[in-house]
Amino acid sequence: MLNKELLASPWDLVNELADDDLKQLFELDDILVDISLKIINYxxxxxxxxxxxxxxxxxSQSMVSKLESGEYNPTVEQLxxxxxxxxxxxxxxxxDEKSEIQQIWDIFDSYDSDEMCDISQRAIKLGESA
Incomplete structure (x- = not known):
């Protein structure tokens, strides 16, 4: 019978056995696979x-294929x-991995500058209360 604890998380294995460069490659691949799955599912x-x-x-159709393969690294603008x-x-x-503080950038299309300022102030206050 398999030991479920050994198979709990593949990231535990990566963190234990991989050097920092390899860990970073795994993290990037994980992001690219998430992007490709979102596009494939759509x-x-x-x-x-x-x-x-x-x-x-x-x-192009070939660009869709590249995006779906998970091997293409699209730019923020493309996404x-x-x-x-x-x-x-x-x-x-x-x-921030150490303090777990989040910074979130949202793409707002329908807000004027006063609303954006208000949203920014709320975000700052939210960060201060964390």
Whole structure:
């Protein structure tokens, strides 16, 4: 019988056996796979071929294939454009590993500068209360 504790998390194994460079590669691959799965699931859920999705995104079918492979590292701008065309919100979250403080950048399209200022102030206050 398999020891479930040994199989609890593949990240435990990576953290134990890999050096820092390899850990970083695993982390990047994990992000790229998440992106590819989001795009694949959207395409399948909407019964689209890669060619049809490419037309919707105004990119080539080969670019859709690259994005779905998980081996292509798209730019933030590319991801933002894809999210807008698919009706998704787009957020970049960066966390300080030591203090667990989060900084969140949201892409706001419909807010004027006064509303953005108010939102920024609320975010600052939220960070102070953490």
């Amino acid at each position: 395409r399948i859920d909407n019964n689209l071929s890669q060619k049809q999705l490419a037309e919707k995104l105004d990119i 933002w454009k894809i999210s807008k065309k698919l009706g998704w919100s787009f957020k970049v979250i960066m966390e």
